[in-house]
Amino acid sequence: MRYVIIGNGPAGINAAEAIRKVDKKNQIIIFSDEPYPAYSRVLLPYFIGQKVSKEKLFIRGQEFYEKNDIALYLGTKVLKVNSIQNELFLSNTRRLNYDKLLIATGGLPKIPFIEGIDGNEVVTLRKLEDGEKILSLAQKKKRVVFIGGGLISLKLAEALHSLGLDISIIVSSNWILSRMLDETGAQIVQKHLFSQGLRILTNQNVQRILTEANLESKERKISGIIIEGGKRISCDFVFIGKGVLPNTDLVQGDEIKIEGGIPVDEYMRTNVNNVFAAGDVAETFDKVSKKSIVSAIWPMACEQGKIAGYNMAGIRKSYRGSIRMNAVELFGLPIVSIGLSGGKRYKELINIVPEEKKYRKIVVEKDRVKGAIFIGNIRASGIIAGLINSQKKLIDVDRLNFLSDHLCYGDLIRRGV
Secondary structure, eight states: EEEEHHHHHHHHHHHHHHHHHHHHEEEEEEESSSSSBOOOOOGGGHHHHHHSSSSGGGGSSSHHHHHHEEETTOOOOEEEEEEETTEEEEESEEEEOOSSEEEEEOOOEEEOBBBTSTTTTOOSSSSSHHHHHHHHHTTTOSEEEEEEEEHHHHHHHHHHTTHHHHEEOOOOOSSSSTTOHHHHHHHHHHHHHHHTOOOEEOOOOOEEEEEEEEHHHSEEEEEEEEETSSSSEEEEEEEOSSOEEOOOOOGSSSSSSSSSSEOOOOTTTTTSTTEEOOOOEEEBTTTTTTTTEEOOOOOHHHHHHHHHHHHHTTTTOOOOBBEEEEEETTEEEEEEEEEEOOOOHHHHHHHEEEGEEEEEEEEEEETTEEEEEEEEETTHHHHHHHHHHOOOOOOGGGGGTTTTTOOOOHHHHHHHH
């Protein structure tokens, strides 16, 4: 038996650990197109902001692979999967057969079509080498424009601001963090970012990235951007933060089904019996919307990888689905978003104190909690997250004080059925 895992991130590592707990003797191979053992991508903004050293990024050292008898092939990309022949085509021109395969290739940055976007000083943040490049630019440059106002953009903006850079953020949607927050919550966060010196423009698209001759090299250097209406914003480099897409390139044209990502069942199995998928590349069940989604969240990737590993090794375990959840702190302001952010069909319980940068919103549908937003004061967010995750049916919902700091889980359980 040969287990092959494509991807050395949280899904791949947790899958390998689960397999080895069950199967002590058969071969486990992990392929990574990066030159490093497993590290934490979520810490990359802290590395760039020089709050975390490079050494602290790594979550598994070489001894982990040796102890678990895992063959790790670094700097080796899997170019193509042939699931009919159980065969992989590798970047070193070799081919390799497998018995059980896990696809844990993560995501790729979304790159919009903008004139000049292919320049050397246009960057994304998905890998450690991206982080090192951004840090190098930050040490030489003064001004950066962010295209996109999502979570990664804002955390990186905070990191670069701490290094003294001038920050401009261009957002095409009506407000920042549009996948996490409603407009009211986003306005509170946006005002907080304004107060820290960040410049944010919403409802705007970048039409062109400007370059000029570089006297120090043959490559042209970035001098600014042009947004709608012809306004120019000067900058020295550009960050693209428009989200990620599941990295399904290696299964294009194969029998493995692709939709938004690679759809899997509750055992993390694809439509091909001996092929599994987990992490940012997998499409799984969302407990709140009851739809299949790609959940690009680190803890979910860990859990999915673990479930996939057990099932690959013959131990039947089910993945019950996930909920959308993000927790972040921006310039000292804590923010938690769970499940749905609202909508006309839902009852919305709201408490807001704008001058204190506090906002709490609970989204309810009939007898179940479907979503929540906490800004400033995040007490009880864990309790609410538990209710959303369990989708527990509650009695006398209208009598429950969800907005209280003293919300008692025991009381909620007593009212549950």
